[in-house]
Amino acid sequence: MTDSADWTTALVSARQTLVRASTAERVADILRDMVMEGRVLPGAKLAEDSIADALQVSRNTLREAFRLLNHERLVVHELNRGVFVRLLTEADVVDIYRMRRALEGAALRFWGESVDAGRPPAVSHVRSAVTMGVAAAERGDWDGVGTANMHFHRSIAALADSTRIDEIMSQLLAELRLVFHVMPTVRDFYEPYLGDNERIATLMEAGRSQEAVAVLLDYLDRAEDQLLRQFASTAGRRSEHADPAST
Amino acid sequence: MTDSADWTTALVSARQTLVRASTAERVADILRDMVMEGRVLPGAKLAEDSIADALQVSRNTLREAFRLLNHERLVVHELNRGVFVRLLTEADVVDIYRMRRALEGAALRFWGESVDAGRPPAVSHVRSAVTMGVAAAERGDWDGVGTANMHFHRSIAALADSTRIDEIMSQLLAELRLVFHVMPTVRDFYEPYLGDNERIATLMEAGRSQEAVAVLLDYLDRAEDQLLRQFASTAGRRSEHADPAST
DNA sequence: GCAATGGTCTTGTGCAACAATCTTTGGAAT
DNA sequence: ATTCCAAAGATTGTTGCACAAGACCATTGC
Incomplete structure (x- = not known):
């Protein structure tokens, strides 16, 4: 019984990796990792053009990823200025x-x-x-x-x-x-x-x-x-x- | 002094009415009202095509509105299946x-x-x-x-x-x-x-x-x-x- | 030195076409 | 009759583009 319980919990997390195929979410994952690992510092600007170009995704998809990260409070969005890595006060x-x-x-x-x-x-x-x-x-x-x-x-x-x-x-x-x-x-x-x-x-x-x-x-x-x-x-x-x- | 304070507070709320001119937000407002008033029941599917057609907005704009409502947990989004009015259990x-x-x-x-x-x-x-x-x-x-x-x-x-x-x-x-x-x-x-x-x-x-x-x-x-x-x-x-x- | 002005760059918004995926329908095999 | 499979049909996912609007920067004129 305990073994099967471990199985299911393992499968649940594995499932998420399989199902969530959306490009925007994968882009968000990449950016989230970069922020978490400190590769981009708080306050840094995330320019649409360069990132969309580097990741080979459209600006639209990237913006969708930004919205996800914004919802997680990891980045902030300033009107007509772009998105920046969140700088906590x-x-x-x-x-x-x-x-x-x-x-x-x-x-x-x-x-x-x-x-x-x-x-x-x-x-x-x-x-x-x-x-x-x-x-x-x-x-x-x-x-x-x-x-x-x-x-x-x-x-x-x-x-x-x-x-x-x-x-x-x-x-x-x-x-x-x-x-x-x-x-x-x-x-x-x-x-x-x-x-x-x-x-x-x-x-x-x-x-x-x-x-x-x-x-x-x-x-x-x-x-x-x-x-x-x-x-x-x-x-x-x-x-x-x-x-x-x-x- | 107290008068000017009232001015500013009044302007702050008025500002919101001005700034939030985005089509997506207005679409979200409409859909939110429909959900809140119970005109679309929980569990119902919100098809992109028909709604975009009825409201005369592009699918992209409608999708943006969906994201806003999803953020508010009023609708749920299932990959490749569409968005549905949230059904609470x-x-x-x-x-x-x-x-x-x-x-x-x-x-x-x-x-x-x-x-x-x-x-x-x-x-x-x-x-x-x-x-x-x-x-x-x-x-x-x-x-x-x-x-x-x-x-x-x-x-x-x-x-x-x-x-x-x-x-x-x-x-x-x-x-x-x-x-x-x-x-x-x-x-x-x-x-x-x-x-x-x-x-x-x-x-x-x-x-x-x-x-x-x-x-x-x-x-x-x-x-x-x-x-x-x-x-x-x-x-x-x-x-x-x-x-x-x-x- | 400083403010105004104009150009340049980036982002905001919307659109339509194409690709990927799901759902349904129809038929064939058991 | 039922189950399974495959193609068709419908819906969503992604992209690239175009134009508008705002922010940024440098130059000009004072």
């Missing part, structure tokens, strides 16, 4: 963390209700994200730690068992990656929180949901603070955002 | 209310923190939504009661002071309107909740945030239950429509 960070507290907090509380009702859902996804993060840290793979951290928080949000919450959560984390590119090194950011994740997972396994919520919310507060401090120190550099994408 | 209702509890609950708690910190934000928007609802009920305008109820919950969510939460909240309420069409009469749905809104507003004015949260969450539970019951009783009729996402 302090206000965005505050807003995103406010939403994270709402969603992750609600998800953990919802999970707690199930625990109190005597039917605790599995925490294995949360625990495995912690394990993955620790393993990555031990081999010095701080990029891997960041990925594991995202998995951790996504699995926290998944406890709400709501596709809409899952979707929004993924979007928020994707937005945050835009900010991480401005950070000097990811180690300083993620390392302090490995312990928090571990602690939260342990509390959950013990069924102590209230305390888990408290630790989580405190974690989010500190992460927000640290990000905002980083922001303040790099404010000067960012304001002169040139467009390195113009090859 | 019981699962959607459960999902939407789960998210509402998360967002409205978090917003009210956030407001409560400010109250406890000795700097209570204004509750006037919440109160005025209640007043508007009562006035509409007194003159038998149950459509107006529904609008006021939406204002009430939007102003609750606005307490979180987060543009992202505001946006999601508006989207959720718009989605719910798709469900209200299956309801026989809106009076039975909204009337019981006029008192809840009144009670929540009063509790907030007294600074008793914890109790306000409790009443709100209980309200959401009951509203969800009622909607799901209505769903079950009309399940037979609705299943006659096309089944888009059944694979």
Whole structure:
């Protein structure tokens, strides 16, 4: 039974790769990867002509891809000026963390209700994200730690068992990656929180949901603070955002 | 000074009427109205050719309008099959209310923190939504009661002071309107909740945030239950429509 | 030095043709 | 009669083009 369950989940994700054949979506995928990997920096302009030419797609299709990315908040569209890689402000960070507290907090509380009702859902996804993060840290793979951290928080949000919450959560984390590119090194950011994740997972396994919520919310507060401090120190550099994408 | 402030606010809203001259947006407006008024039923297919022909716009323009509506989750787009008026399922209702509890609950708690910190934000928007609802009920305008109820919950969510939460909240309420069409009469749905809104507003004015949260969450539970019951009783009729996402 | 003006480039909008895909219809085999 | 297959028909996906409108840039004149 457990095997067949794994089969289906694997097939579901595989299906998406097969079915979604739309050119615009594939173009959006390419551009999304470039933005996520930091190959085009926030603030950079994405010129229609050059990209459409490079990818060998029509301007119309490219614009459709832009609309998809705009919907994901990864790019912004300025009338008659074109689209630019999203440049997050302090206000965005505050807003995103406010939403994270709402969603992750609600998800953990919802999970707690199930625990109190005597039917605790599995925490294995949360625990495995912690394990993955620790393993990555031990081999010095701080990029891997960041990925594991995202998995951790996504699995926290998944406890709400709501596709809409899952979707929004993924979007928020994707937005945050835009900010991480401005950070000097990811180690300083993620390392302090490995312990928090571990602690939260342990509390959950013990069924102590209230305390888990408290630790989580405190974690989010500190992460927000640290990000905002980083922001303040790099404010000067960012304001002169040139467009390195113009090859 | 106050006069000029009024000027600007008036101009801001007037500006929107001017700028949004795009044909696609006007087409989207027309289609949105048709969906909202129930003239095209959930599950119905929106064929490009016939609509483009009827409205005398090019297919491209119509497709752009479809993208806007898709963004608002009012229609769904299936590759190579076309767009369909969104058909909400019981699962959607459960999902939407789960998210509402998360967002409205978090917003009210956030407001409560400010109250406890000795700097209570204004509750006037919440109160005025209640007043508007009562006035509409007194003159038998149950459509107006529904609008006021939406204002009430939007102003609750606005307490979180987060543009992202505001946006999601508006989207959720718009989605719910798709469900209200299956309801026989809106009076039975909204009337019981006029008192809840009144009670929540009063509790907030007294600074008793914890109790306000409790009443709100209980309200959401009951509203969800009622909607799901209505769903079950009309399940037979609705299943006659096309089944888009059944694979 | 600075503002106005004009040209140039990019984007906004709409259109029609062609390609790709799905759906239906008709018939043949079992 | 039923099932399966294939071609036809209908619908959507993508492209390239054309023109309008706005933003950007450099030159001119003061």
